[in-house]
Amino acid sequence: MSTAAIVTITLRNNIVEYLSFKEKVKNYPSLAFLGDDESYLAKGIWSFIINIPVLIIAGFVRNPQLIVSITGGVNGIFLLLIFPSLLVYYARKRNPNIEVEAGEHNPYKSHF
Numbered sequence: 001m002s003t004a005a006i007v008t009i010t011l012r013n014n015i016v017e018y019l020s021f022k023e024k025v026k027n028y029p030s031l032a033f034l035g036d037d038e039s040y041l042a043k044g045i046w047s048f049i050i051n052i053p054v055l056i057i058a059g060f061v062r063n064p065q066l067i068v069s070i071t072g073g074v075n076g077i078f079l080l081l082i083f084p085s086l087l088v089y090y091a092r093k094r095n096p097n098i099e100v101e102a103g104e105h106n107p108y109k110s111h112f
Contacts, residue, residue, distance in 0.1 A: 012046045021046075 016022060022035040034042045061067055 008047050008050055012043070012050045015050065016046055 025031040
């Protein structure tokens, strides 16, 4: 539970930035305060909104180990298999000029 605050803050900041909520709430005068990054009230409300699904799931699930094992397995697959391959794919796509001739030393080669 000690990481819950860090995860909530990070998730809140990423969702608010990615979905551009700050620009959307400025169209509604009564919600304009939610677009303020420095307001403790806005940060608290966004954190509460982010935690609503977590609280609902925690209230209804009798076996939390099942959720932990499923989410851990899915995240583990992404972290170990999918993200590294995507990073290599897009890095090679972004800079296709990095080619090593036969016999040359590749400075980007893994040491393992």
